Each structure stands twice: as C-alpha cells, then as structure tokens.
Amino acid sequence: MxxxxxxxxxxxxxxxxxxxxxxxxxxxxxxxxxxxxxxxxxxxxxxxxxxxxxxxxxxxxxxxxxxxxxxxxxxxxxxxRRAAREESAGVEDVVAGDVADAVVTLDERRRVRAALARLPRRQAIALVLRHSGLSYAEVAAALDLSSGSVGTTVRRAESALREELIRHASSD
CATH class of the missing domain: 1.10.1740.10 (RNA polymerase sigma factor, region 2, helix turn helix motif)
Structure with missing residues (x-):
C-alpha cells in the first residue's frame, strides 16, 4: 500500500x-x-x-x-568538505594516540574512499550495503538482484576495490 x-x-x-x-x-x-x-x-x-x-x-x-x-x-x-573534515579529524586523533598511526589510518581511509568512488555505482552500493550489515536477502531486495547473485556481486566489487587500490597506490 x-x-x-x-x-x-x-x-x-x-x-x-x-x-x-x-x-x-x-x-x-x-x-x-x-x-x-x-x-x-x-x-x-x-x-x-x-x-x-x-x-x-x-x-x-x-x-x-x-x-x-x-x-x-x-x-x-x-x-x-572532505579535506577539511579529515584535517580536523586528524588533529583530534593525533592528540589521543600515536601520530604515525593516526596519519597512516587517515591515509588508508582516504585511499579506500577514493577507490570506492571510482567503482561502478552498482558494485560500490552492493559493497557498502553488505559491509553495513545488510543481509544477502536485504541487499538483493534493495538492488533488485537475486539472492544468489549478491555474493558474486560483492566478491567482484571487493576484487575491483582491491584493483583500484593497487592501481592508484603509486599515484597517491
């Protein structure tokens, strides 16, 4: 209804x-x-x-x-606003912990987010939904996929994300 x-x-x-x-x-x-x-x-x-x-x-x-x-x-x-947000978050994180660890963590997060943004939209969304805690059935319903194809879609998205991270590792 x-x-x-x-x-x-x-x-x-x-x-x-x-x-x-x-x-x-x-x-x-x-x-x-x-x-x-x-x-x-x-x-x-x-x-x-x-x-x-x-x-x-x-x-x-x-x-x-x-x-x-x-x-x-x-x-x-x-x-x-991403750059400003990460800089302000970095300042707060550095006060609480080790400077090197904070810098590495922020850099890794930035790289993953940038790689995620370069993925095909459907793959990125499937990956985000699944890693946000949605079940295979929920991801399937949200993306109008069969439940059986969610695992394949997510695995391909993870593989594509890894490839993006590797491809841009030297340029970042």
Whole structure:
C-alpha cells in the first residue's frame, strides 16, 4: 500500500519509517563517508526525498538503504568538505594516540574512499550495503538482484576495490 503525501507535502507514515530506518540509513552513509556528522546530513537528505515520495512503506528500508549509499557516494565523489573534515579529524586523533598511526589510518581511509568512488555505482552500493550489515536477502531486495547473485556481486566489487587500490597506490 502506498501512503500518499499529506496536504503539507509529507507522508503520513514518515515518523514510523524514520524511527525504524534512521540508524541503518546513518550507518550506511557513515560506512561510505567515515563521518557520523556527514552521515547525518546524508540521512536528512534521504528522508526528505522519501517524505515526498510514493515509495510503499514495505519497500522503504531497501529504498532508503540504496538512497543513503547513492547520496553518500555523491558526497564522496564531489569531495565537498572532505579535506577539511579529515584535517580536523586528524588533529583530534593525533592528540589521543600515536601520530604515525593516526596519519597512516587517515591515509588508508582516504585511499579506500577514493577507490570506492571510482567503482561502478552498482558494485560500490552492493559493497557498502553488505559491509553495513545488510543481509544477502536485504541487499538483493534493495538492488533488485537475486539472492544468489549478491555474493558474486560483492566478491567482484571487493576484487575491483582491491584493483583500484593497487592501481592508484603509486599515484597517491
């Protein structure tokens, strides 16, 4: 059943869907972006789009998960505020721990995010959703795949990610 928008433009089931899906949406976005603050910004965008949509409530979790991954990848690809965020995070991390470890960790995260952004969108999303804790069945439903092909898609995405990391290792 599709819930039609109320006169103000938002869905009647928004609060229920929001309460149940918010942690997953933020989790998926945080997995891509590496920042809870940025992930919460993405979640806000995603729920605003959902609020104006006619997506059936029963399909909301899959739709929201994919939308979170898409939106987070868009933010990642645009590079908006990323450099400033990593620098500020680096300063805080260095105070708490070893300087060399903090620098290596930040560099590795930056390289993985950059490689993820270069993957084909479907592979990147499958990888993000699976590593965000979604089951094979949930990833399959979200990406309109058969459950049997999720493992293959994720393995190919992991392989492609490794290749991207190797290919750009010398240039980074």
């Amino acid at each position: 599709t819930t039609l928008p109320r006169p103000g433009g938002f869905r009647g089931d928004l609060e229920v869907v929001f309460r149940s899906a918010y942690p997953r949406v933020v989790g998926v976005a945080a997995r891509v972006l590496g920042s809870r603050d940025e992930a919460e910004d993405v979640a806000q965008e995603v729920f605003l789009s959902f609020a104006r949509s006619s997506v059936p409530a029963g399909e909301a979790m899959g739709w929201l998960s994919v939308a979170a991954a898409h939106t987070a990848l868009n933010h990642l690809r645009s590079g908006r």
